[in-house]
Every structure is written in structure tokens, then in C-alpha cells.
Amino acid sequence: MSKGFRQSQAFLHTWSGLLLGWVLFLVFIAGTIAFYREGLNRWMRPELAQVQQPMRVLAGAQTFLARKAPDAKSWFIAVADAQSPGAPVFWVPQPKPGEGRGRGRGGRGRRDNQALIGADGLVATARETRGGDFFYRFHFDLHYMPVIWARWLVGFASMMTLVAILSGIVTHKKIFRDFFTLRRAKGQRSWLDGHNATAVLALPFHLMITYTGLVTLMALLMPWAVVANYTDERAMGDALFPTMPAIARAGRPAPLLDLRTIAADAERRLGAPISSIEVSEPGDAAARVTVSQSPNATLNTRTPRLGYDGVTGRLLWQAPPTGAAAETAGVMIGLHAGRFAGAGLRFLYFLCGVGGTVMVASGMVLWTVKRRERLPDPQCPHLGFRIVERLNIAVIAGLPLGIAALFWANRLLAVGMKGRAEWEIHAMFLAWAGTAVLACVREPRAAWAGLLGATGALLVGLPLYDLAFTNRGLFAALAQGDLMLAGLDAAMLVIGIAFLLIARRVARHRPITRVMRRERRATTPERQEVTI
Amino acid sequence: MMVLGQNHARARWARRGDIALRVLAAVPLGYAASSLWAMALARLLPGTRSGATVAAALVALALCAVAAMWAFAARSGWRAVWTIVLAGGVAAAVAWLSIAATGRA
Amino acid sequence: MSGAAVLVCILAFLLFGLATEAHHRRRCAGPLSSRRRRLLRIGAWSALAVAFVLAIAAAGWIFGPVLWTGAVMAGAAAAFLALNLLPELSRTYHHGSTGQSD
Numbered sequence: 001m002s003k004g005f006r007q008s009q010a011f012l013h014t015w016s017g018l019l020l021g022w023v024l025f026l027v028f029i030a031g032t033i034a035f036y037r038e039g040l041n042r043w044m045r046p047e048l049a050q051v052q053q054p055m056r057v058l059a060g061a062q063t064f065l066a067r068k069a070p071d072a073k074s075w076f077i078a079v080a081d082a083q084s085p086g087a088p089v090f091w092v093p094q095p096k097p098g099e100g101r102g103r104g105r106g107g108r109g110r111r112d113n114q115a116l117i118g119a120d121g122l123v124a125t126a127r128e129t130r131g132g133d134f135f136y137r138f139h140f141d142l143h144y145m146p147v148i149w150a151r152w153l154v155g156f157a158s159m160m161t162l163v164a165i166l167s168g169i170v171t172h173k174k175i176f177r178d179f180f181t182l183r184r185a186k187g188q189r190s191w192l193d194g195h196n197a198t199a200v201l202a203l204p205f206h207l208m209i210t211y212t213g214l215v216t217l218m219a220l221l222m223p224w225a226v227v228a229n230y231t232d233e234r235a236m237g238d239a240l241f242p243t244m245p246a247i248a249r250a251g252r253p254a255p256l257l258d259l260r261t262i263a264a265d266a267e268r269r270l271g272a273p274i275s276s277i278e279v280s281e282p283g284d285a286a287a288r289v290t291v292s293q294s295p296n297a298t299l300n301t302r303t304p305r306l307g308y309d310g311v312t313g314r315l316l317w318q319a320p321p322t323g324a325a326a327e328t329a330g331v332m333i334g335l336h337a338g339r340f341a342g343a344g345l346r347f348l349y350f351l352c353g354v355g356g357t358v359m360v361a362s363g364m365v366l367w368t369v370k371r372r373e374r375l376p377d378p379q380c381p382h383l384g385f386r387i388v389e390r391l392n393i394a395v396i397a398g399l400p401l402g403i404a405a406l407f408w409a410n411r412l413l414a415v416g417m418k419g420r421a422e423w424e425i426h427a428m429f430l431a432w433a434g435t436a437v438l439a440c441v442r443e444p445r446a447a448w449a450g451l452l453g454a455t456g457a458l459l460v461g462l463p464l465y466d467l468a469f470t471n472r473g474l475f476a477a478l479a480q481g482d483l484m485l486a487g488l489d490a491a492m493l494v495i496g497i498a499f500l501l502i503a504r505r506v507a508r509h510r511p512i513t514r515v516m517r518r519e520r521r522a523t524t525p526e527r528q529e530v531t532i
Numbered sequence: 533m534m535v536l537g538q539n540h541a542r543a544r545w546a547r548r549g550d551i552a553l554r555v556l557a558a559v560p561l562g563y564a565a566s567s568l569w570a571m572a573l574a575r576l577l578p579g580t581r582s583g584a585t586v587a588a589a590l591v592a593l594a595l596c597a598v599a600a601m602w603a604f605a606a607r608s609g610w611r612a613v614w615t616i617v618l619a620g621g622v623a624a625a626v627a628w629l630s631i632a633a634t635g636r637a
Numbered sequence: 638m639s640g641a642a643v644l645v646c647i648l649a650f651l652l653f654g655l656a657t658e659a660h661h662r663r664r665c666a667g668p669l670s671s672r673r674r675r676l677l678r679i680g681a682w683s684a685l686a687v688a689f690v691l692a693i694a695a696a697g698w699i700f701g702p703v704l705w706t707g708a709v710m711a712g713a714a715a716a717f718l719a720l721n722l723l724p725e726l727s728r729t730y731h732h733g734s735t736g737q738s739d
Binding site: 005008009012016159162166167170211214215218221222223224225226227229230231232235236239240323324325332 | 566567572582584585586588590596597600604631
């Protein structure tokens with residue numbers, strides 16, 4: 001590899017990483033948190049008890065839906081397991097006469113068509129919150145904007161990340177020697193080593209997560225393959241996501257079989273747990289029940305499905321295999337989401353995600369550290385440098401503080417408050433906006449130290465609040481055998497302490513060049529001017 | 533002195549132009565070429581129609597990244613542009629011929 | 638078995654690390670000849686292959702590669718931390734050996 005090639009790739013690496021690095025940081029941090037989305041779904045609803053008997057919850061869901069929406073067009077039940085807060089259910093009412101077929105499922109986001117069935121089989125009364133699912137959605141749908149724009153932006157940023165990773169690899173002349181090198185307290189060199197270490201250490205993960213992330217958005221970003229082969233994209237959808245043929249409503253009422261029977265049969269046939277049940281035309285003679293296997297049990301997220309007669313419980317349909325390419329895509333999405341991961345592997349995913357977040361952050365800080373050492377006049381950096389420096393503070397230090405504020409809003413906002421779930425998220429953005437203002441007005445080092453320290457304090461405070469004011473504090477959770485909740489509290493404590501330590505280090509940091517520059521300015525008061 | 537200053541300025545703008553061409557080659561042109569290759573591969577790859585479609589899209593995502601790397605590795609900005617346009621053109625021809633011959637589902 | 642895979646990966650990356658100039662100088666007696674470097678690297682790659690076999694044996698052909706990838710990353714991290722942060726043992730041995738080599 002010639003020097004020119006390596007240089008060109010180094011240039012590409014810097015700019016593809018920097019230009020949307022702040023978007024990338026957001027995606028990485030939200031995505032990393034989202035690995036624990038189910039745990040956070042529970043952590044953010046401390047009123048809820050842990051699910052001990054999933055079948056009891058399922059029975060309760062069926063009872064609830066039969067009472068609440070007996071004539072609905074379809075019911076959807078997500079089967080609970082020990083990690084979920086309960087069984088979310090929603091239903092689609094019959095279309096009114098004259099009304100069109102509507103957009104697919106329709107009404108999923110509406111308040112009045114959904115509920116959460118708790119561990120005891122009854123409708124759960126917990127504080128209204130988006131829970132951990134918010135972080136999952138946030139990392140590709142962002143917020144306050146149409147989801148298509150957000151997904152294009154995130155998709156574009158992800159492609160730039162892939163380019164940054166690949167160009168970062170080829171630009172490396174001695175990848176092994178560089179990997180093991182760690183020079184401490186040497187300014188730009190130390191930042192470079194830290195960036196290299198976090199990047200190369202989890203390189204398999206970073207490559208995988210970035211490419212598979214693009215695959216999850218493939219339908220939006222690269223629809224042209226479908227256009228080349230199909231005039232109607234629904235034909236492609238039917239091939240990839242086969243569904244049981246729908247039949248019209250019979251008009252004759254017939255009691256729906258106990259879903260637990262069907263669930264047990266499905267689990268026996270599949271040899272794996274199930275995760276969702278869809279009932280079409282419940283209470284009618286033509287009722288059909290589609291059961292999907294849980295993605296927690298296999299690598300492929302597109303799991304096998306079974307179709308049953310809702311009245312007799314007879315198996316009517318099995319999803320046909322979809323072929324190697326579709327399997328591959330499904331496995332890639334499964335690797336990205338990591339839903340198959342048990343506790344140990346999930347923690348490894350989380351650590352790699354943290355590594356990725358640190359990789360992005362250290363890369364952007366490295367850019368300013370490197371440029372600062374080359375500034376002709378450190379007191380008056382050029383506009384680009386100032387923008388990057390301030391954005392770094394606002395995003396790298398500001399967003400974590402916003403997230404901590406979201407958790408605090410989850411604890412402190414009044415339970416009966418209207419629009420509570422949205423206000424938790426507004427709280428995050430309000431806090432983040434405040435940090436952005438701070439990042440612009442205060443001197444950088446003070447802003448960094450202050451924001452990182454505040455984040456640390458807020459995070460450390462959360463498990464303390466839980467101990468004092470909820471009955472799911474660290475010790476109570478351990479006593480109940482609830483390792484997830486205890487682990488989340490412990491993680492917040494540890495991460496908070498880490499932030500505090502980093503803040504202290506930043507506050508004490510005295511760059512060596514500062515003294516030298518002051519002396520240099522004292523001896524050459526006039527700026528050199530080029531005479532023409 | 534004046535000439536030197538002008539030469540410096542000209543070199544700076546030439547460099548900016550070169551980078552601009554490479555960015556053009558990488559982002560809109562690279563994406564277009566990769567999309568055209570997605571179409572060509574969807575027509576050419578063996579197996580079921582839906583399988584070939586998925587496989588083509590998977591490959592095309594990787595091609596986007598490769599196109600960007602090539603755009604900056606090429607010896608000049610112009611070279612980056614015409615090579616990527618050529619690559620896209622070949623794919624477009626292949627896809628068009630295939631669709632004209634056997635049609636779509 | 639999966640624990641064994643991680644341990645073997647740690648060994649592999651320790652060998653890779655010791656095949657680099659700076660770490661070899663800090664922790665091993667004698668210079669890093671190209672022969673020694675080649676042996677260390679062959680040993681490291683062999684260890685990675687052994688770890689792959691252990692991972693497949695532990696988790697099957699589908700989850701095995703996932704486990705191996707995790708073990709590789711964990712091993713690299715552990716070796717990186719050990720080589721950079723653990724203090725060198727027996728300084729006197731090093732001083733003695735460099736005196737004797739001439």
C-alpha cells in the first residue's frame with residue numbers, strides 16, 4: 001500500500017468520522033443503552049412486580065381483551081417473560097362501513113387501543129412512560145422529526161461510520177504494534193492511542209454493528225433491488241414475510257379457544273418459546289390465531305410462525321422457509337439487535353457499545369487536540385475549530401446529562417400527570433439544550449468538567465433515590481432475586497462514579513503548552529504580517 | 533510576491549475543487565452507482581427472485597462504502613468521477629437489458 | 638469450554654503483544670529477532686484457531702462463531718490491559734541477563 005493511498009484514506013477517515021460524528025455519538029449511546037431496553041422498561045415502572053408466570057399474564061390478557069374489545073378486527077398480544085414488564089396488548093377495531101382498509105395495522109400508536117397487562121393478569125397501573133423502548137426508537141427514529149427524515153439521516157451517518165471504520169483499518173500501517181501501544185499523559189498521542197484501542201479492540205463488533213445497522217434500514221436506503229425485480233413491492237413483502245391467508249369474517253359468534261392451549265401447542269411444535277400472538281376476528285367462527293416464535297431463542301429475527309384455527313385450536317398453516325438470502329438478512333438484523341443474547345453476552349454487547357461510544361467521542365476530541373497544537377494563534381482559533389470544540393462539549397458531555405435528567409424525570413414527575421411519557425423526553429431535551437448554552441458561554445475546560453461532574457452526580461443519585469423512595473432499591477431488588485433491576489442501579493452508580501472521576505481529571509488537567517504559549521506571546525506582541 | 537500569493541490561492545482552490553469532485557463522486561454518484569449495481573445484481577444473481585433481491589441489496593450497501601473509499605483513493609478527482617460514472621453506466625446497461633428481456637414480477 | 642476459549646484468546650493476544658518491539662523489550666529477555674517474532678505470531682494465530690474449535694464445541698455452529706468473536710475481543714482487551722498496566726516482574730533478572738549476554 002503506497003503512502004498516497006494511506007494518506008487519502010486517513011483524510012477520508014477524519015472527515016467521514018467528524019462531519020456527522022455528533023449524530024453518530026447519539027446513535028451509539030442510545031443504541032448501547034437500548035441493549036437493556038427490557039430491563040429499563042421495568043426499571044422505569046418501579047410499581048410493577050416481576051413477571052413470574054407468563055401464562056397467567058396471557059390468560060389475563062385474553063380476559064381483558066374479550067371484555068374490552070370483543071368485536072375487534074384483531075388483537076395483538078406480546079407474550080410476557082421474566083424480563084418484560086408485562087404483556088403489552090393492542091387491538092384494531094373493525095373498520096367503519098365506508099372506511100378504507102387503512103394503513104396496515106393502524107392505530108398502534110393510539111392511546112386508547114393499547115394496554116399493559118401486569119404480572120397478576122390485570123391491567124397494570126404504572127406510571128406512564130416510554131421506558132427503555134424510547135432509547136431503542138431514539139437511536140434510529142430520533143425525535144421531533146418525521147421518522148423518514150430521521151432514518152435517512154441515521155442511515156447516512158451509519159454509512160459514513162462504515163467508511164470511517166474501513167478507511168481507519170486500511171490507513172493503519174502496523175495495526176498490531178499500534179494496537180498494543182498506550183502512551184499515557186502525552187497529549188495528542190495519548191488520545192490517539194485511546195481512540196485506537198477502543199476502535200481496534202472491539203473492531204469485529206464495530207464492523208458488525210455498523211453494517212448490520214445499515215441492513216436494518218435496507219428497505220429505505222437501498223430499495224432499488226426490489227424495483228429491478230418487482231412492479232409491486234407488496235409481492236416482495238409477501239415473499240419475505242409470509243402471512244397466513246386472511247379469511248373474511250363469518251358473522252357467526254363462536255368462543256375463542258383459551259390462548260394458553262394454543263401457546264403451549266406452538267411452543268411444543270417449535271421447540272422454543274413464543275413471543276407474540278395475533279388474533280384476527282376474535283369471537284367469530286372465522287377466528288384465526290398466528291403465533292410467532294421468540295427472537296430471543298434464535299439468531300434470525302424473522303422467526304417461524306404458526307397459524308391456528310381460533311375456535312378449534314387446529315394447526316392450519318406454517319410459514320414456509322424464506323431462503324438463504326432472507327435468512328442471512330434476518331441473522332444480520334438479529335446480530336444487530338442482540339435479542340438472542342443471554343446475560344453474559346448482553347453485557348459484552350453493552351461493553352462493546354460503550355467502547356464504540358468512547359471511540360466516537362475520543363475521535364472527535366482527538367481532532368480538536370491535534371488541531372489545537374497546530375493553531376497559529378491559540379487565543380483566536382478559526383471558526384471551524386471553535387464550532388467543533390463547542391459541539392463536542394454540547395453533545396459528548398451534554399447528551400449524557402440529558403439522559404440522566406430523563407431518568408430523574410421518570411422518578412420525579414407526578415404519576416397522574418397528563419402527557420407524562422412525552423414530558424420525560426422533553427425533560428431530556430430541555431436539559432440538553434441547557435448544556436448546549438453552557439457549552440457556548442463557559443470556558444471549555446470548565447464546561448467539560450462541570451457537565452461531566454453534574455452528570456456523574458445525577459447518575460449516582462438515582463440508585464440512592466431508589467433506595468430511599470422506592471421499594472425496588474438495590475438491596476430490595478437483590479432480596480427479591482431481581483438481578484436486572486439491581487444490576488441497573490449498580491450500573492448507574494458505577495457509571496456515575498466514572499463520570500465524576502473523569503470530571504475531576506479534566507478539572508485538574510493543565511496542558512503543557514499553555515505556559516509556553518504565554519511566554520511566546522509576551523516576547524512577540526505584534527503578529528507577523530506577510531508583506532506583499 | 534504578488535505572484536506567489538496568487539499561486540498559493542490558485543493551489544488552494546485547485547485542492548478544494550479536487551476534494552469537491554471526490555465528494556461528488558462518493559456521495560451522489562457513488563450511491564447512484566451502487567443502486568444501479570443493486571438492480572443489476574438483483575437481475576443476475578442465481579436463486580429465487582426474492583433471494584436475489586435481498587442479496588443484491590446487501591452487496592450494494594457494502595459497495596456504497598467501497599465507492600467512497602475509491603473516490604478518495606483515485607489519482608485525481610476527475611478520475612474518481614468518471615470511473616464511478618462508468619461503473620454505474622455498465623450496471624445500468626446490464627439491468628436495463630435484463631428487464632427489457634424478461635420483465636419484472 | 639467457553640471460558641477456556643476466552644483464556645486461550647488471552648494467551649493469543651499476549652503472544653501478539655510480546656511480538657511487538659516495545660512490550661518484548663519490557664518483559665522478555667533478549668532481543669526480538671525476526672525468528673522469535675515469527676514464532677510468537679505463529680503461536681498466537683494457532684491459539685486463535687484452537688479457541689475457534691473450543692467455541693464451536695461449546696456453542697455449536699451457529700452461536701459458536703458469535704462466542705468466538707466475543708472471546709477474541711475479550712482476550713484482546715485483557716491482554717492489552719495486562720501488557721500496558723501490569724508492572725514488570727523481577728527487574729533484577731532483566732538487568733542480570735543483559736549483563737551476561739555479552
